[in-house]
Amino acid sequence: MASTENRRIKDVGTLKALAHPLRANLYRLLFIKGVATASQLAESVDEAVSLVSYHLRKLAEHELVEEAEPQSGDGRERWWRPASDGVSIHDEDFRGEPGKAAAHMAATRLFHEQRADLYRRYLDERATWGPEWNAAAPDNESWLRLTASELGELRAEWEALVGKYDEKGRSAEAAGDTEGREDVALFVYGFPFRA
Secondary structure (H helix, E strand, C coil), X not given: CCCCCCEEECCHHHXXXXXCHHHHHHHHHHHHHCCEEHHHHHHHHCCXXXXXXXXXXXXXXXXXXXXXCCCCCCCCCCEEEECCCCEEECHHHHCCCHHXXXXXXXXXXXXXXXXXXXXXXXXXXXXXXXXXXXHHCCCCCCCCCCCHHHHHHHHXXXXXXXXXXXXXXXXXXXXXXXXXXXCCCCCCCCCCCCC
16 A cells, blocks of 8 residues: 655665656656656656656555556456655755765756756747746746755745645545646745856
């Protein structure tokens, strides 16, 4: 049974398993879809079903995904779902050892590149979304003067706010309110810098 908790990845093996470009995309897609077969995911990522099945099994070896109850009468179909309600990766779990730190940095760069690619795709397709979606989609910068503690407080408040809207959307959809509802990506980066 899938955990309703967010899983904190602390070991390099699991991090490396998730930090493969195709696996990271499959995990995201599976998280968005809830449950899917390798065939459905293969169609979404334009890869062979056998390759997608292999990578799903690798994710399952690290308990990132798991088999789900069949969603159809076809017993040949193998259904998959995320094994938890998301994952988190914290810098402090990979400090102190050069190999662990390098794996963490490589994974972080991959995830950020994939997010940037998704945003570029939205920009390329922006005209197809229409004025309502384009007006609602935030695109802004903020330049703040904060301490590390204040940035941590901001992060916690932001995560709580996102959680509130995630729950609101999921509850409404579960109640049948699906009209106009789309998958929405929300990326926020907060980091110190020196000008």
